[in-house]
Amino acid sequence: MGRRQKLRQERKIKNNNPTSAVVTTAPEATSEGILSAAAIQAIVKEIDSVFPKSDEFVQATMDTEIINGKEHHKLHTNEQYALLKQGATEHGCIQSMLFLGEGHCNPMYLHPWLLEGAIRGSYRCIMHLIGKCYMHQAEPKMNRNADVLYGYWGKIATNIDTRLCPPIALNVLKDRLGRKCAICSKTDTKTLTLKQCIGCSFHCYCSETCQTTHWKEHNHRGECKQLRILNKYHKPYAKAIRDAAIRGDIHPALEKLRYKLGLTRPSEDYQELLDFNTHNGKSINPKDYVVPREDGTVWVGSFPSSSPIGSS
Numbered sequence: 001m002g003r004r005q006k007l008r009q010e011r012k013i014k015n016n017n018p019t020s021a022v023v024t025t026a027p028e029a030t031s032e033g034i035l036s037a038a039a040i041q042a043i044v045k046e047i048d049s050v051f052p053k054s055d056e057f058v059q060a061t062m063d064t065e066i067i068n069g070k071e072h073h074k075l076h077t078n079e080q081y082a083l084l085k086q087g088a089t090e091h092g093c094i095q096s097m098l099f100l101g102e103g104h105c106n107p108m109y110l111h112p113w114l115l116e117g118a119i120r121g122s123y124r125c126i127m128h129l130i131g132k133c134y135m136h137q138a139e140p141k142m143n144r145n146a147d148v149l150y151g152y153w154g155k156i157a158t159n160i161d162t163r164l165c166p167p168i169a170l171n172v173l174k175d176r177l178g179r180k181c182a183i184c185s186k187t188d189t190k191t192l193t194l195k196q197c198i199g200c201s202f203h204c205y206c207s208e209t210c211q212t213t214h215w216k217e218h219n220h221r222g223e224c225k226q227l228r229i230l231n232k233y234h235k236p237y238a239k240a241i242r243d244a245a246i247r248g249d250i251h252p253a254l255e256k257l258r259y260k261l262g263l264t265r266p267s268e269d270y271q272e273l274l275d276f277n278t279h280n281g282k283s284i285n286p287k288d289y290v291v292p293r294e295d296g297t298v299w300v301g302s303f304p305s306s307s308p309i310g311s312s
Contacts, residue, residue, distance in 0.1 A: 092245065
């Protein structure tokens with residue numbers, strides 16, 4: 001039996017029993033009741049172990065060698081990227097999406113691949129999306145907001161498993177954002193009542209001036225629009241999409257969701273970014289395009305298509 005044929009057979013066996021690899025032993029906590037790093041890793045591995053691995057993922061990640069105590073991949077980066085992209089695009093391999101999203105092959109694609117894995121229900125992709133993209137972007141020095149998307153994906157993660165992302169953390173986030181103006185930090189008084197953003201119900205404003213500033217200069221326009229897309233095309237189908245991915249299938253709602261998010265945008269739309277790291281001739285910080293454009297779509301796609309998929 002050839003190597004690739006053997007890998008296919010192993011994959012078929014695993015797909016027929018996707019829960020066989022799930023860790024069933026309870027992770028240990030520290031004396032203070034806080035989960036240890038090893039316990040957290042065990043939970044994360046358990047949650048995502050239900051997703052099948054493509055032959056391409058196995059081939060791209062198994063060719064390694066140990067140098068000075070560290071694991072290094074023998075395959076050239078371009079070869080590895082090609083295999084992982086094939087696994088992701090042809091088989092919907094979430095493990096490949098996670099590996100690509102971690103930036104091992106091309107940091108440019110970090111955000112869209114993590115988003116691809118997140119909408120399919122990968123806990124690790126969601127956590128990386130929050131930790132590497134949205135929490136970082138929410139720093140005061142950055143000019144783009146991501147608190148609302150952080151909140152959305154935090155809720156999705158909580159629905160998948162509450163052990164690592166308790167609901168209380170999301171309540172703290174909403175309280176922090178909702179008690180002061182997003183721009184000038186004014187709070188409610190007897191003579192001033194802050195108004196909440198109708199689109200996201202997260203941010204509050206003391207005036208139209210602050211709301212306009214937040215909308216235009218801090219990109220709340222893009223963040224709010226992407227939240228609307230997620231609430232309409234992802235949230236109602238999140239569990240069904242994840243269940244389908246575990247079976248190795250594609251849920252019908254996934255195709256339109258990916259189109260609405262811009263993940264299937266033609267590569268010609270962002271070739272300038274890929275080639276020169278510029279947009280309309282102007283340099284752009286890579287950390288800025290991990291959050292949405294003004295229309296709520298991603299800056300760089302992951303599954304480029306030559307023709308749109310239903311725009312209704």
